[in-house]
Amino acid sequence: MKPPPFDYFAADSIEAAVQALADAGGDGKIIAGGQSLMPMLNFRLLRPSVLIDINRIPDLAYVRDDGECIRIGPLTRHRTLETSSLVAEQLPVLHEAMGYVAHLAIRNRGTIGGSLSHADPAAELPMMSLLLDARLEIQSLSGRRTIDARDFFLGALTTDLDEGEMLVEVRLTKLRKGTGWAFEEVARRSGDFALASVGITLSHDDGKISNVRIGLMGVGETPMRATDAESLLAGQPFSETVVTAAVDSIRRTVEPNTDLHASSDYRRHLVGVLAEQALSKAWQRATQAAHD
């Protein structure tokens, strides 16, 4: 359980980090919190020639209010997001989800940049980035680009990031005032990756559901939005019938894996149960807000 030999480079700027990535010619790996990378090295699933440490780059860890959105630095620890009052106020669904990410020791080290780049299909932050319409800032030697979260996740542990690229900022869209939200998850043990999970935001618009977004995870190769279910719900009064239709649609569209802890059928069932619970919680919150 020791990693294969590698070189180590402590970058002091984003420029130095992407230069080092380029120099490594595809063989380099950024290390942020190390909570996913180190286990993979120890199990020898990866053999990078050099680890590029971004922990010493100044000003990579922040949570900033930028009007429409919240800007988050890639080195921001999970624990910072969990305890940020800005997040709690503006993105309560994210605040709720952070409590489900691993356990405290790991949340103290793990970063948002690492979680998104690692792209575990059952990890909370990738799903949250879809739900909250994240825009991701990416930098390489050839400059910067921005990508929508929905185009970022390509497969299990696979993203649109190129070998020479570094994720340098995450922008999450603030929830509008009065948004109802919910986050539901079942894991084998507290702190484990989810067997299935659902995040929802929606508004109460004169008795009807509007602006509904449903994020799913643990039930496919990537986190996903349940767009069919969203369309079924949009503009409808909240009723058992539309909720059932949405849940059925979700169950039809997902193609979960079978592993030691859960079968595909169980996950498909579970994601529906969680969606139903989350919809009613989110609706309750939205209704409450509409009446306040």
Place this chain on the structure above:
Amino acid sequence: MNILPSNLRFGAGQPVKRLEDQRLVTGRGRYIDDKPADGALWLVLLRSPHAHARIRAIDTEAARAMPGVAAVFTGADLVADDIGTLPTLAIFKRPDGADMNVPPRRLLAHDVVRFAGEAVAAVIAPTQSAAQAAAEAIAVDYEVLPSVTDPVAAVAPGAPVVWSGAPDNIAAAMNYGDAAAVEKAFAAAKHVVSLDVASQRLVPSAMEPRSTIAEIEKATGRLILHVQSQTPTSTRDLLAEAILKRPKESIQVRVGDLGGGFGQKTSLYPEDGIVAYAAAKLGRKVRWRGERTDEFVGGTHGRDLTSTAEFALNEKGRVLAFRVRSIGGTGAYLSGTGAIIPLVLGPFVATGVYDLPLIHFDIKAVMTNTAPVGAYRGAGRPEAVFVVERLMDAAARQLGMDPRAIRKVNFIKPSQLPYTNAAGQVYDSGAFAHLLDRATELADWDGYAARKKAAKKKGLLYGRGLTSYIEWTGGRAHTEKVSLHATAEGRIVLHSGTQAMGQGLETSYAQMISASLGVAIDKIDVVQGDTDLAQGFGSVGSRSLFVGGTAVAVSATDLIAKAREKASHVLETSVEDIDYSDGWLTVVGTDRRVSLFEIAKDEKGARLSVDSTGEVDGPSWPNGVHICEVEIDPETGVTNVVRYTTVDDVGVAVNPMLVAGQVHGGVAQGIGQALYEGVTYSPEGQLLTASYQDYCVPRASDLPPISVTLDDSASCRTNPLGAKGCGESGAIGGPPCIANGVMDALSPLGIKTINTPLSPIKVWQAIQNAGSSAA
């Protein structure tokens, strides 16, 4: 048993804080892996990737040629050097009456590998990574053979054969009781209740993985083995007699701090033997550091008992006969206790706290192509108590009885004590009905209906589990030796062959010595884990305090007696006129006195020393009642344990806080067994649960608050302390308590049983199946 003076009353039992913790939690513990590099060579093992294969050839040439590699050993080298094999207690017979017949457990496989993870070669190099790289360069030519991992499948006709000496894979078998009489009772009984139950295989999960260092002492030629062992003396003896075939005095075993054991660190492991062999062969210091993976694939596992159990009962719920057929998986090789756990230790308590004279047990110990099974917290007793307690609840349900009522009908009555159970074991003491009454009250039994109603309102299923457990403790070793020393520097030093591994023995022993000698607790040093200083049976079977502690109490008495005699010379008076109190020896009625430590000055080595033996009359029988309440979300299958209450009879508790800690830890592991943990091998024999990502040990937040109450109304009668072993009981009461609670919650749906661990998917699946069969 020793008779102690009446002033030694440890029953005053203070919850003294653990003396060892300051050291252990501030990083000043001394674990084997903390030892400095010291020019030691590193040993790395190459393990078999196959569950069953013939080794056609091993090519070590490339590995030997790698930089720094000092040696590469294979099974053939050890055979050539006449290195022995690890023994098992082979006292049993096979079903056909023939002697037990099992494959030799070699340090390195020779000709055949029988489980994935068995060591096939050892590489020794100056660094761990150099040894690792060389190990990867070894080419083994395997001919893969058919394998079997499930013990039930292994006894089916035509199953792959693990060892040719036992073509049916049955290593040994035992029968207890009167089959014909039991058959008759069943035929005539008003009710028959039958249940299939299994205690699945578990990984013991001590916090510190094993590691070993061996060196030859230049001056003496003695071999010093630093090893993680709960039983340092027998580890030494095994290494000397079975493996290296040298006098045991030529070996010193040293342990240091031990980060958990749970029974998994008893005896000697192949890794320890190879390290010792390599050190002797090369004349160099050699060390091996086990990774967590080594524990998963190469450490002994626990449990693995599959049973069908039946009660014949009358209309009042009285059990007339009890019949169990069990298959115990031993793994590919029999660990030292591999056969005795299912065949003997389980049956010792199979009838539990009930008066069940008419029994028939038929048990087979079956080999499979998996890691060997050994002791794990409870070793045999959790499996057996699981059977009788699950069956008792099933019977209550079938007969429509209160689970307490059916137990009370069948409890051994106080007037029947001492009670000889069906396996011939004698329970000296116990107050079973009393403990049940107390637990009922402490668990707020009567408030259950309201809690259930509240849960139902939330759409949850709610159930209650009850267990009355009993445990055999002592490890069949009823004496222990210690030496106790008063030093001229003013300290009291105890040498004991028992071994602390987290239980807090240092504290409880020091407490006892402090109370009996009247010396401040911080002046007392407890030294364990050095076979040159103390020898004994070690720490297994919850025996340390009641057997080892008896020796400690005796030694304090002996030391006082010796000091009085010495003082009588110094103070020139007769022994009868010397009074001992708080470290001083005083001539009665005068102010002439001399201190214990002054006397030590004139003794050999400036120490006044006694060697003492503690002896108890038999095992102790801790017992108790666990009650839990669980809620289950029928939609997700997730079970939550919401209340957990125990009343435990550990006799006299020297330190009640330590006892409560033992119960907490055991219950945590019990909840692990009931809800979370389980070893899974693929059909090809690969261990699928090979890390904590897939092998689910519960986290603290998965556990409920556990309320522990100690009840010593029936203290132990077979040792002078009145104490009963307490190290394993939580892990014995826990699993059936939780499983009974889950079954109680699910029984309205017509679900009779689900095998543990009761994972969300299994519970959900059972609910689905029940729904579809009801429809």
